[in-house]
Amino acid sequence: xxxxxxxxxxxxxxxxxxxxxxxxxxxxxxxxxxxxxxxxxxxxxxxxxxxxxxxxxxxxxxxxxxxxxxxxxxxxxxxxxxxxxxxxxxxxxxxxxxxxxxxxxxxxxxxxxxxxxxxxxxxxxxxxxxxxxxxxxxxxxxxxxxxxxxxxxxxxxxxxxxxxxxxxxxxxxxxxxxxxxxxxxxxxxxxxxxxxxxxxxxxxxxxxxxxxxxxxxxxxxxxxxxxxxxxxxxxxxxxxxxxxxxxxxxxxxxxxxxxxxxxxxxxxxxxxxxxxxxxxxxxxxxxxxxxxxxxxxxxxxxxxxxxxxxxxxxxxxxxxxxxxxxxxxxxxxxxxxxxxxxxxxxxxxxxxxxxxxxxxxxxxxxxxxxxxxxxxxxxxxxxxxxxxxxxxxxx
Amino acid sequence: xxxxxxxxxxxxxxxxxxxxxxxxxxxxxxxxxxxxxxxxxxxxxxxxxxxxxxxxxxxxxxxxxxxxxxxxxxxxxxxxxxxxxxxxxxxxxxxxxxxxxxxxxxxxxxxxxxxxxxxxxxxxxxxxxxxxxxxxxxxxxxxxxxxxxxxxxxxxxxxxxxxxxxxxxxxxxxxxxxxxxxxxxxxxxxxxxxxxxxxxxxxxxxxxxxxxxxxxxxxxxxxxxxxxxxxxxxxxxxxxxxxxxxxxxxxxxxxxxxxxxxxxxxxxxxxxxxxxxxxxxxxxxxxxxxxxxxxxxxxxxxxxxxxxxxxxxxxxxxxxxxxxxxxxxxxxxxxxxxxxxxxxxxxxxxxxxxxxxxxxxxxxxxxxxxxxxxxxxxxxxxxxxxxxxxxxxxx
Numbered sequence: 001x002x003x004x005x006x007x008x009x010x011x012x013x014x015x016x017x018x019x020x021x022x023x024x025x026x027x028x029x030x031x032x033x034x035x036x037x038x039x040x041x042x043x044x045x046x047x048x049x050x051x052x053x054x055x056x057x058x059x060x061x062x063x064x065x066x067x068x069x070x071x072x073x074x075x076x077x078x079x080x081x082x083x084x085x086x087x088x089x090x091x092x093x094x095x096x097x098x099x100x101x102x103x104x105x106x107x108x109x110x111x112x113x114x115x116x117x118x119x120x121x122x123x124x125x126x127x128x129x130x131x132x133x134x135x136x137x138x139x140x141x142x143x144x145x146x147x148x149x150x151x152x153x154x155x156x157x158x159x160x161x162x163x164x165x166x167x168x169x170x171x172x173x174x175x176x177x178x179x180x181x182x183x184x185x186x187x188x189x190x191x192x193x194x195x196x197x198x199x200x201x202x203x204x205x206x207x208x209x210x211x212x213x214x215x216x217x218x219x220x221x222x223x224x225x226x227x228x229x230x231x232x233x234x235x236x237x238x239x240x241x242x243x244x245x246x247x248x249x250x251x252x253x254x255x256x257x258x259x260x261x262x263x264x265x266x267x268x269x270x271x272x273x274x275x276x277x278x279x280x281x282x283x284x285x286x287x288x289x290x291x292x293x294x295x296x297x298x299x300x301x302x303x304x305x306x307x308x309x310x311x312x313x314x315x316x317x318x319x320x321x322x323x324x325x326x327x328x329x330x331x332x333x334x335x336x337x338x339x340x341x342x343x344x345x346x347x348x349x350x351x352x353x354x355x356x357x358x359x360x361x362x363x364x365x366x367x368x369x370x371x372x373x374x375x376x377x378x379x380x381x382x383x384x385x386x387x388x389x390x391x392x393x394x395x
Numbered sequence: 396x397x398x399x400x401x402x403x404x405x406x407x408x409x410x411x412x413x414x415x416x417x418x419x420x421x422x423x424x425x426x427x428x429x430x431x432x433x434x435x436x437x438x439x440x441x442x443x444x445x446x447x448x449x450x451x452x453x454x455x456x457x458x459x460x461x462x463x464x465x466x467x468x469x470x471x472x473x474x475x476x477x478x479x480x481x482x483x484x485x486x487x488x489x490x491x492x493x494x495x496x497x498x499x500x501x502x503x504x505x506x507x508x509x510x511x512x513x514x515x516x517x518x519x520x521x522x523x524x525x526x527x528x529x530x531x532x533x534x535x536x537x538x539x540x541x542x543x544x545x546x547x548x549x550x551x552x553x554x555x556x557x558x559x560x561x562x563x564x565x566x567x568x569x570x571x572x573x574x575x576x577x578x579x580x581x582x583x584x585x586x587x588x589x590x591x592x593x594x595x596x597x598x599x600x601x602x603x604x605x606x607x608x609x610x611x612x613x614x615x616x617x618x619x620x621x622x623x624x625x626x627x628x629x630x631x632x633x634x635x636x637x638x639x640x641x642x643x644x645x646x647x648x649x650x651x652x653x654x655x656x657x658x659x660x661x662x663x664x665x666x667x668x669x670x671x672x673x674x675x676x677x678x679x680x681x682x683x684x685x686x687x688x689x690x691x692x693x694x695x696x697x698x699x700x701x702x703x704x705x706x707x708x709x710x711x712x713x714x715x716x717x718x719x720x721x722x723x724x725x726x727x728x729x730x731x732x733x734x735x736x737x738x739x740x741x742x743x744x745x746x747x748x749x750x751x752x753x754x755x756x757x758x759x760x761x762x763x764x765x766x767x768x769x770x771x772x773x774x775x776x777x778x779x780x781x782x783x784x785x786x787x788x789x790x
Binding site for chain 1: 402405406408412413416417420423424425426427452453454455456459469480481482484485486488489491582583584588589590591592612613614626628629630631632633634635637638639640641642645725727730731732733
């Protein structure tokens with residue numbers, strides 16, 4: 001091994017990114033909604049059958065568009081997991097929503113679908129599902145609850161590109177296309193990247209034309225450029241949600257290589273899982289669980305340790321070996337910002353993942369040698385701990 | 396002349412933009428707040444003595460950050476010109492503000508400072524000044540009003556990079572550094588570009604630390620990376636306001652060439668003004684007025700025609716000559732979105748600029764031959780109109 005640390009993430013580049021940026025620059029159109037944006041939209045429509053997509057500057061922005069589109073008003077309630085990124089909540093709080101946080105499942109960090117219904121009140125407007133690690137929530141259950149109570153379903157699919165959910169009747173749909181709205185991220189830590197970037201998928205036909213207006217700063221500029229209206233003007237609230245062509249040119253180069261990127265990531269994920277899941281269970285360390293209704297897009301390989309202390313030990317052990325493993329979210333209901341707004345319910349599973357989950361390096365350029373070294377290191381950690389235990393027990 | 400149209404705008408490229416993007420890509424950091432973002436921040440701090448700058452994905456986002464920072468609450472009132480871009484208003488409406496639109500000045504499209512005070516009520520929270528065409532508003536007058544009524548002043552300096560205001564006492568300050576907050580745009584139509592992009596300047600020391608938190612999705616991540624806190628978490632509302640390193644690398648290449656870009660633009664502006672201002676006045680067409688307290692950053696060369704019909708004729712005439720001149724804003728108080736929210740006041744000057752202002756091509760790569768042709772064409776229009784008039788009068 002070289003002297004260099006193995007990073008947690010390293011952005012993969014197909015080699016075409018800067019070439020496409022140069023193309024955009026040469027054609028003299030680098031602001032938003034140009035040719036590369038349209039190429040990206042067409043890609044998503046073709047590959048996933050998404051009926052309407054709008055690139056955004058971040059997944060945060062796609063979530064903010066969602067909050068505007070479902071018309072969140074001050075005092076409306078929105079249900080979402082506590083184990084998620086701050087933006088999932090902030091986007092709705094910015095519109096005045098009160099957040100009801102749901103606990104995670106015991107078998108994986110996604111929200112526990114069975115705990116949703118008891119939180120619904122007459123003020124509830126939407127359920128935001130987060131497909132953690134690209135693993136689908138039980139969407140049939142969620143759609144049934146939403147239907148029964150007439151709620152919007154918004155998918156925070158930030159990590160979920162190229163992942164699918166299979167309905168009980170056997171129908172399979174890509175994540176992000178199942179709720180009324182779906183939100184994706186192309187942040188550099190994701191499978192497909194654009195530095196910062198995101199996308200809104202508008203599945204509900206009734207929200208489509210307003211989505212386009214909100215995206216274009218509240219104007220009907222898009223309709224104007226399609227020749228549907230004579231002039232464009234201010235029609236609604238909105239923001240500058242659209243990314244530049246620099247971003248979409250970069251993204252398009254990535255999308256062209258999605259198969260290659262995904263097959264490499266899946267290989268790495270499988271090797272981790274095959275080599276580690278049984279071995280780490282000897283220390284009561286849990287490896288990822290993928291429900292039968294979900295595919296796995298190899299966004300993340302995580303472990304859930306037996307205790308907070310064990311995670312600290314393992315992270316330090318790996319750091320000494322120059323391997324950068326990292327923990328993830330802190331339960332949002334316990335944050336400085338939200339603690340006094342929370343309703344007091346314990347969310348033990350969310351806390352458990354906050355305290356015990358760690359993520360291993362997983363990126364396209366991770367070499368087999370590097371991965372073998374990571375696997376070896378974790379196995380040694382397990383061995384050492386077991387012999388410590390044995391030694392302590394026999395002493 | 397070639398067969399090609401002379402466009403209204405053409406993004407200028409220094410040649411280093413894609414090189415710097417490649418550097419960012421090579422160093423494996425393309426999400427936000429990396430080396431190029433820091434380089435841009437340092438540039439602005441050094442050149443303009445801005446005490447705290449934060450790049451954003453657009454000027455719209457900088458305005459939205461401002462609305463959050465001055466803590467706009469539903470029902471608060473914000474005063475701004477009606478002759479501006481939708482984002483100036485939307486950013487505050489998104490936080491629940493009621494907008495009181497002010498009319499423009501007769502001598503230039505900036506807001507009439509003498510009409511502000513009568514709109515102030517106990518609910519007024521902020522005055523948003525727009526430095527139209529990079530020409531400063533009378534900032535001493537505005538600061539005096541704001542001081543008297545304890546209001547925030549936010550500068551929409553979208554068009555105003557490298558422009559200055561001179562106070563009555565002779566002190567000179569760059570636009571964007573005078574109010575509590577300043578907002579810039581690097582959209583491809585601006586002097587300095589990054590496709591889509593913007594910047595918030597935080598002049599009020601009390602708003603500084605919160606600005607950083609709001610910028611980083613409501614977390615204290617920036618303080619964490621400076622080693623000021625042990626771990627970072629959710630502290631406040633916020634969004635993903637920061638642009639990727641692709642954007643800031645591009646921007647930095649532009650900033651390095653600001654002198655070159657500005658001197659070329661100023662030359663073009665001066666040539667328009669020297670050749671046209673007297674000639675067009677024969678048709679009662681007004682050319683730009685620059686108050687003595689303001690510099691001119693050559694962002695825009697505009698004309699204000701005698702009537703809506705005259706503008707239509709001139710635009711068509713130029714279009715026939717393959718010159719793309721364009722009009723600008725539609726009065727926001729008359730828009731579909733706002734008409735029923737407006738208090739009914741007439742804003743005749745704003746309407747006048749909506750109906751009669753047109754902008755001539757002005758960009759770095761506009762050649763002398765092209766500009767001569769544009770000037771010639773406008774002079775011919777004036778001659779033809781004058782001889783028409785003469786003919787009609789004598790007929």
